[in-house]
Ligand code: HEM
């Protein structure tokens with residue numbers, strides 16, 4: 128996969144790659160904010176909850192379109208959902224080896240798809256709850272809450288995964304999601 | 319260095335602004351589409367002029383979003399090839415300077431001084447930077463000019479500027495050998 132920008136060597140042999148374009152970063156942090164708002168601050172019955180929930184849907188939809196036509200590392204083709212590769216990656220991680228991935232690593236890729244899908248389930252159940260047909264339906268309410276609990280677990284795992292991988296590969300992943308650039312130590316190969 | 323960083327930051331600002339507009343427009347598009355969808359489920363029809371206009375607006379917004387996304391991708395691609403080109407040019411400039419210095423048989427300390435001259439430092443600055451006497455630097459620069467067969471600082475610059483403006487920069491080390499007999 129071609130990085131968005133070629134590498135150049137810093138003084139210590141570390142290489143810097145432009146990976147996350149501004150649209151990926153904006154969508155990421157807006158989605159995190161929307162989930163924080165709806166999960167922790169806005170009550171389920173407030174009209175703002177609905178609006179923020181639909182905004183989360185629009186964010187995911189935008190990201191999906193960008194995953195089809197966007198820049199290199201943002202494309203789904205750069206991080207295909209591949210459970211076998213994720214298992215291989217897990218094994219490499221345990222041995223402390225493996226290349227640094229410029230896009231998501233195979234495990235992180237699965238988590239990204241999982242989070243997007245969960246948000247879609249939340250919005251779908253939220254929407255249906257408000258329709259005449261399903262109004263007052265208990266199981267939809269429960270499905271909405273269960274999806275939210277699953278999202279909480281996922282986000283917790285996501286943040287732990289980011290922290291662990293930053294420590295393991297010595298690539299500062301969180302700054303990369305802010306500035307867009309990953310700096311890879313000289314002794315690591317890149318994929 | 320700072321002057322080279324500036325356009326990069328301006329470019330980043332441009333890309334960021336475009337991305338923010340894309341996102342805002344995508345949110346609007348979604349709400350328009352949702353509105354049309356709700357109206358339809360509530361018995362609205364596209365032959366109603368109001369509905370038709372709304373549907374058209376929704377379609378236009380979606381087309382706009384996709385078009386701007388393609389623009390953003392184009393913009394980012396251009397920035398990255400500009401950055402690559404700049405780095406290549408920088409690398410070639412270093413190569414060029416090295417090969418001129420080789421052909422003039424500069425000693426290691428003369429190379430340092432010559433490089434600082436090219437970077438625009440005057441003799442006092444160079445003396446301070448290298449921790450030597452100003453007289454030493456003056457002697458070194460005189461030696462450099464005589465080895466390079468130039469009359470002074472601006473003539474030395476002109477050798478490199480000439481290489482930059484002639485079109486064989488870009489053909490690797492060739493121009494350096496050609497320039498060696500200046
Ligand atoms: C509700 C909160 C969050 C959600 C729903 C979320 C979701 C996601 C998703 C879907 C991706 C994939 C991005 C893409 O390809 O567009 C991602 C990537 C990422 N997120 Fe989050 N995130 C959340 C919070 C955070 C937080 C708090 C941090 C920082 C500590 C963080 C750091 C990152 C990083 C560094 C990546 C890129 C990982 C990589 O390099 O492969 N996220 N996140």
Ligand code: HEM
Nearest residue numbers: 162165166170171172177180181183249250253254268275
């Ligand atoms: C990112 C998307 C969403 C998240 C994270 C989310 C989260 C939650 C949570 C945590 C609750 C239960 C807590 C509470 O009642 O305050 C809840 C309830 C609710 N949500 Fe959402 N939600 C999302 C999207 C939506 C959408 C799009 C709609 C509707 C269009 C919606 C409609 C509702 C309703 C009606 C309730 C109240 C259900 C009840 O009384 O138990 N939600 N949501």
